[in-house]
Amino acid sequence: MTLNRRNLLKIGGAAAALPLLGTKAFAQSEPLKVGFMYIGTINDNGWNYAHNQGRLYLEEQLGDAVETTYVENVPEGPDSERVLRELAQSGHKLIFATSFGYGDYVIKVAEQFPDVTFEHATGYMRSANVGTYNARFHEGRAVCGTIAGHMSQTGKAGYIGSFPIPEVVMGINSFVLAARKINPDFTITPVYISTWNDPAKEADAARAMIDQGIDIIAQHTDGPAALQVAEERGIVGGFGQGADMSAFAPQAQLTSIIDNWGPHYVKTAQAVIDGTWESKDSWPGLAEGEVQIGPYGPKVPEDVIAAAEAVKNGQIDGSFNIFTGPINDHTGAEKVAAGVTLTDAELLSMDWYVEGVIPPA
Amino acid sequence: MMQFRLEKRREPSRFMLYATPVAAVALTMIIGAVIFSVIGYDGIGAVREIFLTPLTNSFKWQDLGVKAAPLIIIGVGLSIAYRANVWNIGAEGQYIMGGLAATWVALASHGAGGWWTLPAMMLAGMAGGAAYGAIPALLKTRLNVNEILTSLMLTYASVQLIYYLVRAPWKDPMGMGFPQTRRFASEALLPNIFPGTIVHAGVPIAIIVALIAWFIMSRSVFGYQMRVVGAAPHAARYGGFSENKTIWLAMLVSGGLAGLAGMLEVAGPFQRMVPGFPTNYGFTAIIVAFLGRLNPLGVIFAGIVMAITFVGGEVAQTTIGLSNSATGVFQAMMLFFLLAGDILVRYRLKRVVPQVEAGA
Numbered sequence: 001m002t003l004n005r006r007n008l009l010k011i012g013g014a015a016a017a018l019p020l021l022g023t024k025a026f027a028q029s030e031p032l033k034v035g036f037m038y039i040g041t042i043n044d045n046g047w048n049y050a051h052n053q054g055r056l057y058l059e060e061q062l063g064d065a066v067e068t069t070y071v072e073n074v075p076e077g078p079d080s081e082r083v084l085r086e087l088a089q090s091g092h093k094l095i096f097a098t099s100f101g102y103g104d105y106v107i108k109v110a111e112q113f114p115d116v117t118f119e120h121a122t123g124y125m126r127s128a129n130v131g132t133y134n135a136r137f138h139e140g141r142a143v144c145g146t147i148a149g150h151m152s153q154t155g156k157a158g159y160i161g162s163f164p165i166p167e168v169v170m171g172i173n174s175f176v177l178a179a180r181k182i183n184p185d186f187t188i189t190p191v192y193i194s195t196w197n198d199p200a201k202e203a204d205a206a207r208a209m210i211d212q213g214i215d216i217i218a219q220h221t222d223g224p225a226a227l228q229v230a231e232e233r234g235i236v237g238g239f240g241q242g243a244d245m246s247a248f249a250p251q252a253q254l255t256s257i258i259d260n261w262g263p264h265y266v267k268t269a270q271a272v273i274d275g276t277w278e279s280k281d282s283w284p285g286l287a288e289g290e291v292q293i294g295p296y297g298p299k300v301p302e303d304v305i306a307a308a309e310a311v312k313n314g315q316i317d318g319s320f321n322i323f324t325g326p327i328n329d330h331t332g333a334e335k336v337a338a339g340v341t342l343t344d345a346e347l348l349s350m351d352w353y354v355e356g357v358i359p360p361a
Numbered sequence: 362m363m364q365f366r367l368e369k370r371r372e373p374s375r376f377m378l379y380a381t382p383v384a385a386v387a388l389t390m391i392i393g394a395v396i397f398s399v400i401g402y403d404g405i406g407a408v409r410e411i412f413l414t415p416l417t418n419s420f421k422w423q424d425l426g427v428k429a430a431p432l433i434i435i436g437v438g439l440s441i442a443y444r445a446n447v448w449n450i451g452a453e454g455q456y457i458m459g460g461l462a463a464t465w466v467a468l469a470s471h472g473a474g475g476w477w478t479l480p481a482m483m484l485a486g487m488a489g490g491a492a493y494g495a496i497p498a499l500l501k502t503r504l505n506v507n508e509i510l511t512s513l514m515l516t517y518a519s520v521q522l523i524y525y526l527v528r529a530p531w532k533d534p535m536g537m538g539f540p541q542t543r544r545f546a547s548e549a550l551l552p553n554i555f556p557g558t559i560v561h562a563g564v565p566i567a568i569i570v571a572l573i574a575w576f577i578m579s580r581s582v583f584g585y586q587m588r589v590v591g592a593a594p595h596a597a598r599y600g601g602f603s604e605n606k607t608i609w610l611a612m613l614v615s616g617g618l619a620g621l622a623g624m625l626e627v628a629g630p631f632q633r634m635v636p637g638f639p640t641n642y643g644f645t646a647i648i649v650a651f652l653g654r655l656n657p658l659g660v661i662f663a664g665i666v667m668a669i670t671f672v673g674g675e676v677a678q679t680t681i682g683l684s685n686s687a688t689g690v691f692q693a694m695m696l697f698f699l700l701a702g703d704i705l706v707r708y709r710l711k712r713v714v715p716q717v718e719a720g721a
Contacts, residue, residue, distance in 0.1 A: 035679070071678045073685040076637040078630030081559070082424045083675050089420050090679055100539075101637050124537060163540050163636065164528065194524045194636055351538035 032094060032273050034058065034265075035087035036070040037080065039099035040197040040222050046242035047196065047222040048072065050259040051098045051121075053243075057262030058269055066269055076101025084109040088116045094272045096265065097121065099196065100165065106130055117272050122167055124348065126279050133264055134167070136285025138174035138347075139315045140257035141218070142322040143293050144239045145175035146311045147254050148216045149182025150304040151236050158209030159190045160202055160219035160226050164360075166350045168220045174322045175218055176356040178311065189214065189358045199225035210235055224248040237299060244294040255308070256294035264290060283344065287316045323347065328355040367708040377706045382652050382659070385698035386412075386666060392698075393691050397683075406681050411673035411691055414680075421676070423558040425668045427630060430567040431456070431622040431642045433664035436649035437574045437657045438618030444578070444655050445587040446594070447611035451497065451512025452619040453643025454519040455490035459620020460627040461523065462489025464542060464634040467549035467627075468531060474548035482549060482624050490620015491613045493519065498612035502605040508612070520639055527634055542634040551629040563625035568661065570618065575657035587611065619643055648696050667692070 034055075042052040055068050069092065074083050080102045087095050088109060097106050098121040106120045110130045118130045126132055148157055159175065161168045172190050179186040189209060193201045202225035206217050210233050217238040219226040224245040230238040231249035240246065240256025264282060271277035284290040293312055296305050314320025325336030330353040336342060342350075353359050390408045398404030415421040435452045442449045449455075463482040470478050496515060500506040524540070533543040551561040578584035590597040590607040598604065622642065627634055649667050653659030674688025 041685070069679050069682070071675055071685070074675075075640055077635065077640055078427070078626075079640065079671075081630065082428070082672065085420075085424075086675055086679055101635065104544075104632070165539050166537060169538070349537045 031065055031067040032062075032269060033090075033092040034066050034068045034269055035092035035095040036068065037074050037083055037087070037095070037097045037099075037102065038070060038072045039074060039076065039101075041072050042070070044197060044223045045245055045248065046224065046240075047259070048098070050242045051096070051261055054259075054261030054265045058265040061262070061266045062269055062273075065273060074099075074102075078105070081105035081109055084118075085112070088113040093117060094269055095119070096268075097123075100167070117268075117277055119268060126281065128279060131268075131277075131279045131282070133268075133282040135259055135261075135290045136283060137167070137220075137257055137259075137291060138170045138322065139285040140291045140293060141171045141174040142178040142315065143308050143312050144218060144255065144257065145178030146182060146308050147239075147300060147304055148175065148218070149179035149186055150307060151254065151300070152179070152183070152186065152216045153236065154213050154215045155183050155186050156212075156214045157186070157188045157216035157218060158206065158212075158214040159188050160205050160217070160221055161190050161192045162196045162221055163194060164190075164192055164351075166348055169350050169353065170347055171218075171220055172357060173350065173354040177322050177327065177354055180356050182307075187356050187358055188218075190353075190360055192360060193221065195221070197222040199223050202226050203229050206230065207233070227252055237297060240294060246295070246297065251297065251299060254297045254300050258292040258294050260290050260292050263288075285315070286312060287318070329353065330355055330357045330359055364713040365710050366713050367704065368711045369708055370706075373706050379654065381702035381706055382654060382663070382699060385652070385695055385702055388698045389691055389694045393694060396690075397687070402683060402687075403681055407677055407683050407687060410677035410680055410683070411670055411688065413673075414676045415669045415672040418676075421672055423555075423560050424672045425665060426560050426564040428671055429664040429668035430563045431626055432646050432649045432667055433567040433661055434563075434570050434622040434625070435615075435619045435643055435646035436653060436660040436664055437571050438615035439646055439650040440653060440655040440657060440660055441574060441578065441587055442611035442615040443650055444591045445607050445611045446591040447608050447615075448509045449494065449497070449512050449612060449615045450509050450647065451494075451514075451516045451643070452615060452646055453639060453641060454512065454516030455493045455616040455619035456623040456626075456643045457516070457519040457523060457639055458493040459486035459490035459617075459623030460631075460634065460638055461519075461526065461623075462486055462620065463624035463627055464526075464531070467545045468542060470549070471543070471546050474546055476548070478546075478548040479551070479628065482628055483621065486620045486624025487617040488620070490623060491617035493620070494612040494616020495609075498609050501608055501612075508608070512612075516643070523634065523638055524636055527636055531634065533633070540636055544633045545628065549628060550632055551625065559630070561625070561629040563622075563629050566621075566625065567664070570621070571657045571661045578657060583610070619646075645692075648692065652695065652699055666695075670695075 036055050038048040038051060040048040042048050058066060059068055071083050074080050076099055084105055094117045096119050100122045103120060103123045103125050106118050107125050107127055107130060110118045110127055114129055120132050122134045123132045159172050176188040191205045193205055202221050206226040206229035215236040217226050217230050219241055227238045227245050227249035231252040237252040237254040240253050242259050244256045244258060246253045321341050323342040325340045326338040327336040329335045332355060390412055394404035394408045397407045415425055439452055463486040466482045466485045497508040497511040500511050501508045527540045527542055531542045533541050551563060554560045554562060586602045590602055645667060649660055649663045653663035670688055670692050677683040678685060
């Protein structure tokens with residue numbers, strides 16, 4: 001029998017001396033090397049920052065049992081293939097690839113390293129040693145949309161997206177569905193900037209949309225640039241994405257969607273250590289705590305906070321689902337009948353906008 | 362106060378001309394080690410991981426080849442253009458158009474391809490890049506518009522064209538709405554040269570392109586024309602070499618080679634067109650061309666040196682946790698020392714004795 005924490009616990013039961021023994025056994029066994037590949041820098045205060053927080057949480061929780069490495073600013077192309085191979089060759093047995101565009105390369109490199117476990121965030125392709133994981137950000141979007149519906153004066157929001165992929169479309173739809181439950185005339189204009197992180201472009205898009213009369217801004221990109229513009233222009237506000245961004249927009253950030261990847265990283269690493277890991281898709285949300293709602297901004301009145309909390313708690317206890325019909329598409333035709341809820345598979349291939357979205361040209 | 366001025370040397374030393382790139386790399390390693398040590402990193406470790414590990418670890422050789430190949434091909438084209446004083450800064454755009462033209466062939470022949478698919482893609486790639494290079498050439502020769510501006514700005518237009526194509530007309534029908542083309546059929550993918558590695562046919566092609574270019578530049582009338590027009594435009598005019606013709610040739614050749622690199626990238630490592638296709642090879646190749654002394658053979662070495670810094674930069678991130686920006690610092694230092702060295706090779710620093718001017 002190999003010595004690891006799990007087996008020792010099995011043998012020892014409640015013996016008081018075990019934690020000591022456990023530590024010792026750990027020091028002797030090889031730590032699991034875990035590699036992380038980020039598309040941006042860990043200082044973006046958003047997406048990559050959140051993943052890196054998850055990595056630090058993993059180190060903190062599993063201590064000497066793991067050793068982590070990260071590589072940042074890896075473009076979504078053949079460069080990512082090289083980095084993945086570099087990580088696999090240098091003894092990393094578990095590798096997290098944290099951007100959508102890494103998919104092809106994860107699958108390719110995973111074939112060459114069957115003894116390495118790969119996990120691809122936001123992807124859809126799996127194989128024997130490749131799993132996928134994501135978070136139900138759209139649940140958080142429903143909370144943001146509720147606040148927007150209550151607080152917007154113009155009834156118009158802008159939404160800065162990267163690419164019109166299902167994950168992003170889902171967030172836009174969730175946001176506007178929630179807002180229209182409060183204000184039936186609410187509309188949202190998505191703008192796609194074809195990158196996950198370009199503060200200049202994000203800010204330009206935010207400015208252009210504010211000039212066109214939106215007073216709420218949401219974004220599915222990595223950093224706080226759009227929020228900073230919202231703060232500067234004094235519009236009603238916006239929402240942090242990935243992490244609490246209130247430091248950049250103390251007034252304008254109404255709340256934030258916080259990605260809490262740490263528990264998933266701990267669970268996955270532990271499964272690899274125990275030899276129980278298997279390829280699957282993991283998609284938890286608010287209920288599991290992988291998506292969290294940050295503190296509410298000073299501008300948000302009590303009654304709006306109460307409404308937002310109700311939407312949040314409804315999604316946590318399962319009594320509320322933003323994608324339950326009736327839902328019309330952006331042309332007004334009924335897409336989901338009353339009482340019917342979209343399945344995960346339908347969500348994951350979502351390529352249509354709900355009513356209230358003004359589709360980009 | 363001591364004052365200096367630069368005085369042109371009558372005859373730059375040939376030895377120094379070729380020693381400067383080597384010295385620039387060496388200085389980068391030394392100064393880099395010092396700087397990173399001073400700010401609290403393992404400076405010597407950084408230099409070792411960035412410059413040496415990619416060479417000593419045989420696993421990395423394939424990465425060097427794959428990364429260097431497009432840099433060499435584009436760099437060779439640029440070195441020819443720059444020799445003729447034609448400043449094509451938009452190789453990135455020509456690389457993209459070459460990739461797009463090749464993608465068009467791959468998609469149009471999907472399911473009906475054959476042995477001819479790759480050669481057709483190659484021709485399309487070169488034609489696409491050359492056609493995109495022709496726009497600045499036309500504007501320059503007809504309207505005397507600066508080619509630096511037009512070629513650079515056209516790059517941004519080409520990036521938007523990718524976004525448009527992969528989102529609408531060329532979108533992968535099986536891609537669940539993701540903006541990318543379908544994966545190319547096997548006839549449209551570059552074969553691997555060494556089984557079990559990622560070294561594709563583009564790597565030997567890059568070397569062959571450089572050798573051919575070297576031969577042409579040093580042995581043919583075309584090469585002579587490019588060099589003379591660049592070095593002595595007036596003499597060239599008296600000699601009957603048309604300046605406009607040179608501009609056209611320079612833009613078509615550098616654009617065509619950038620397009621070829623685009624085709625090799627999309628049919629090799631990428632295997633489909635994605636929004637992330639532009640990876641700045643076209644811009645990095647500018648450094649490569651100068652580091653290689655605008656000599657196709659030098660470009661081979663310069664391409665490998667740049668590839669080393671890219672691959673090594675990632676090694677340094679995984680092994681000693683050096684930030685990715687450090688790679689950029691090293692690359693920038695290399696170009697800086699090279700250009701500074703160039704000045705000193707061509708000019709000498711001369712002390713100026715201050716003269717008292719009457720009535721000043």
